[in-house]
Amino acid sequence: MEVQSKNLFAYFGYGANKSAEMINAITGEKPKGYSAVLYGYKLCIQSLKDIPPKPRSVLSFWGKGFRSYIIVKENNSKVNGTLWFLSQDGLRHADKK
Secondary structure (H helix, E strand, C coil), rough: CCCCCCCCEEEEHHHHHHHHHHHHHHHHHCCCCEEEEEEEEEEEEHHHHHHHHHHHHHHHHCCCEEEEEEEEEEEEEEEEEEEEEEEEEHHHHHHHC
Protein backbone atom coordinates (compact mmCIF):
# COMPACT_ATOMS: atom_id res chain seq x y z
CA MET A 1 0.00 0.00 0.00
CA GLU A 2 1.33 3.39 -0.94
CA VAL A 3 0.56 6.38 1.27
CA GLN A 4 0.54 9.65 -0.67
CA SER A 5 -0.05 12.37 1.93
CA LYS A 6 2.37 13.98 4.36
CA ASN A 7 -0.65 14.84 6.53
CA LEU A 8 -1.21 11.26 7.65
CA PHE A 9 -0.19 9.86 11.00
CA ALA A 10 0.95 6.27 11.51
CA TYR A 11 -0.80 4.42 14.35
CA PHE A 12 -0.06 0.83 15.38
CA GLY A 13 -3.37 -0.77 16.31
CA TYR A 14 -3.34 -3.92 18.43
CA GLY A 15 -6.07 -5.82 20.26
CA ALA A 16 -9.45 -4.44 19.18
CA ASN A 17 -7.76 -1.52 17.39
CA LYS A 18 -6.28 -3.78 14.73
CA SER A 19 -9.79 -4.04 13.27
CA ALA A 20 -10.86 -1.68 10.45
CA GLU A 21 -14.37 -1.55 11.93
CA MET A 22 -13.04 -0.30 15.27
CA ILE A 23 -10.80 2.36 13.68
CA ASN A 24 -13.76 3.50 11.58
CA ALA A 25 -15.91 3.79 14.72
CA ILE A 26 -13.18 5.80 16.49
CA THR A 27 -12.12 8.11 13.66
CA GLY A 28 -15.16 8.24 11.39
CA GLU A 29 -12.90 7.36 8.45
CA LYS A 30 -12.45 4.31 6.26
CA PRO A 31 -8.94 3.48 7.42
CA LYS A 32 -6.00 2.63 5.21
CA GLY A 33 -3.52 0.25 6.73
CA TYR A 34 -1.76 -3.05 6.52
CA SER A 35 -0.75 -5.94 8.75
CA ALA A 36 2.31 -5.19 10.84
CA VAL A 37 4.39 -6.75 13.60
CA LEU A 38 5.96 -4.87 16.49
CA TYR A 39 9.07 -6.75 17.58
CA GLY A 40 10.52 -6.55 21.09
CA TYR A 41 7.10 -6.15 22.77
CA LYS A 42 4.44 -8.48 24.12
CA LEU A 43 0.69 -8.10 24.48
CA CYS A 44 -0.61 -8.14 28.06
CA ILE A 45 -3.97 -7.75 29.73
CA GLN A 46 -4.14 -5.07 32.41
CA SER A 47 -6.69 -5.03 35.22
CA LEU A 48 -7.57 -2.21 37.63
CA LYS A 49 -5.13 -3.53 40.24
CA ASP A 50 -2.28 -2.97 37.73
CA ILE A 51 -3.04 0.76 37.37
CA PRO A 52 -1.70 3.46 39.72
CA PRO A 53 -4.24 4.84 42.25
CA LYS A 54 -5.04 8.20 40.64
CA PRO A 55 -5.89 6.89 37.13
CA ARG A 56 -7.52 3.83 38.74
CA SER A 57 -10.04 6.15 40.42
CA VAL A 58 -10.99 7.55 36.99
CA LEU A 59 -11.46 4.04 35.55
CA SER A 60 -13.26 2.61 38.59
CA PHE A 61 -16.70 3.11 36.99
CA TRP A 62 -15.85 0.06 34.83
CA GLY A 63 -15.95 -2.08 37.97
CA LYS A 64 -13.67 -4.90 39.07
CA GLY A 65 -14.07 -6.60 35.68
CA PHE A 66 -12.07 -3.86 33.89
CA ARG A 67 -9.52 -5.25 31.42
CA SER A 68 -7.40 -3.44 28.85
CA TYR A 69 -4.77 -4.55 26.35
CA ILE A 70 -1.34 -2.99 26.76
CA ILE A 71 2.04 -3.69 25.23
CA VAL A 72 5.24 -3.95 27.24
CA LYS A 73 8.87 -4.30 26.20
CA GLU A 74 10.11 -7.88 26.11
CA ASN A 75 13.00 -9.18 24.05
CA ASN A 76 12.25 -12.04 21.67
CA SER A 77 8.52 -11.22 21.66
CA LYS A 78 6.22 -9.68 19.09
CA VAL A 79 2.76 -8.14 18.82
CA ASN A 80 0.67 -8.58 15.68
CA GLY A 81 -1.47 -5.65 14.66
CA THR A 82 -2.24 -3.19 11.90
CA LEU A 83 -0.34 -0.07 10.93
CA TRP A 84 -3.05 2.49 10.20
CA PHE A 85 -2.58 5.80 8.40
CA LEU A 86 -4.94 8.34 9.94
CA SER A 87 -5.69 11.90 8.90
CA GLN A 88 -5.61 14.85 11.26
CA ASP A 89 -9.42 15.10 10.89
CA GLY A 90 -9.74 11.47 11.94
CA LEU A 91 -7.58 12.14 15.00
CA ARG A 92 -9.72 15.18 15.89
CA HIS A 93 -12.84 13.02 15.55
CA ALA A 94 -11.30 10.45 17.91
CA ASP A 95 -10.51 13.20 20.45
CA LYS A 96 -14.23 14.10 20.57
CA LYS A 97 -15.25 10.54 21.46
